[in-house]
Amino acid sequence: MKKRKNNTISGQFSARLIEMQASPAYRVLSLAAHRLISRIEIELANHGGNDNGRLPVTFDDFQEYGIDRHSIAPAINEAEALGFIEVTERGRQGQANRRRPNYFRLTYRPLPTDRKGDGTHEWRRIAAGLEGEDALDEARRIAKLSRQKTDSLVGEITRDSGDSxxxxxxxxxxxxxxxxxxxxxxxxxxxxxxxxxxxxxxxxxGAVASGAAAPSNxxxxxxxxxxxxxxxxxxxxxxxxxxxxxxxxxxxxxxxxxxxxxxxxxxxxxxxxxxxxxxxx
Structure with missing residues (x-):
């Protein structure tokens, strides 16, 4: 009788590198940012593991998943600043025929066109060269700064141009x-x-070189x-x-x-x- 393997997963799953989970960037993520990343992973699964970089997730989707609406924009900023996601196309609010969602990319998953089958892993660059508490402090500072960005810089509440x-x-x-x-x-x-x-x-x-600028400048x-x-x-x-x-x-x-x-x-x-x-x- 063939022995059954005990490491089988019975359904769709989302893998995360242990290296990523142990990183300073991952360790300082807020609960809202964790949920936001998970919801984008679910969207990737809904697309059959394809379309990374073109994953539409609305504010309503995030709210339904359990993120307070006022925390969604700061969570997007945080997850992006810490290198886990990229907002590839900014959303826009407005009437139904003009409204559009944000489109996301998970940096630790490959793009459909990536033959190497790996992501870009920007989270590795957070606190690079630092260790221990120094690394965590730097990651916390980046996370805190990112959450302080104004809501108007993110997603469905940006201007029509989509720019900050x-x-x-x-x-x-x-x-x-x-x-x-x-x-x-x-x-x-x-x-x-x-x-x-x-x-x-x-x-x-010290001074920055300014060419032949006059002293009055x-x-x-x-x-x-x-x-x-x-x-x-x-x-x-x-x-x-x-x-x-x-x-x-x-x-x-x-x-x-x-x-x-x-x-x-x-x-x-x-x-x-x-x-x-x-x-x-």
Whole structure:
């Protein structure tokens, strides 16, 4: 009589690498982010294991699965910032004939066109080079920053263009102003006053090369102080990297917001996440 194997799974299942489950990024995931990832895995199974990168999941789907509606957008941000998912196409709210869901990709599953049969595993890059509590602290910081992004940066409640407010403002070349009575920290850095002198962020005891710029174009002492404050809020050395990569008009507006005490966390979170995505690319 043939002995029956005791490792048989009687139905569809979703495999996750032990390495991934032991990673700092996975260990700091919130309950909402865990549920969100699981619901996307279910959607992948509903597609027969195909269509990774084109998996439509609506806010209603997530809510039905057990995620509080107000927690869905932060959970998407968190799971994406920690490298487990990618929002490949932003959704849009509106009337029934114009509404569309987000489309997702699981980074630890292959794309249909991937002959290697493996994912991209961006979660491996979170806290890379760190160990123990240092790695967990870095992962927690990324998770916390990502959850603080404004809802308008994600999914079905984005503008019709599907872009973030920062990108929309950049495309228009204008600074979006808050409505009367709204918190000014929702202003995103961009500007239309391009005739002002070019100013670049520079760390203490050093300067960013600016070619043959005239001395009047160099940052003032107050600018240096404001840049240092912004860099510290963004994360020290990483903060300086972010500032030095900004376009001059963006840096001017960012500095002006800090000078007025109007530079809010949503702007800083957007900048830091954009920087992390560039590094991971």
């Amino acid at each position: 407010p920062l990108k929309q403002a950049t495309n228009r070349g204008k600074t979006p102003l808050p409505e009367s009575g709204k918190n000014p920290t929702t202003i995103y850095i961009s500007g239309e006053d391009t005739e002002q002198p070019r100013r670049e962020a520079r760390p203490p005891h 160099a940052p003032t002492q107050r600018d240096d102080i404001l840049h240092a404050t912004i860099a510290a809020r963004l994360g020290g050395a990483i903060g300086w990297q972010i500032l030095q990569n900004l376009e001059p008009d963006h840096l001017r507006n960012l500095t002006a917001l800090q000078d007025r005490g109007e530079l809010g966390e949503p702007v800083l979170v957007e900048l830091r996440l954009a920087h992390l995505k560039r590094k991971a690319a």
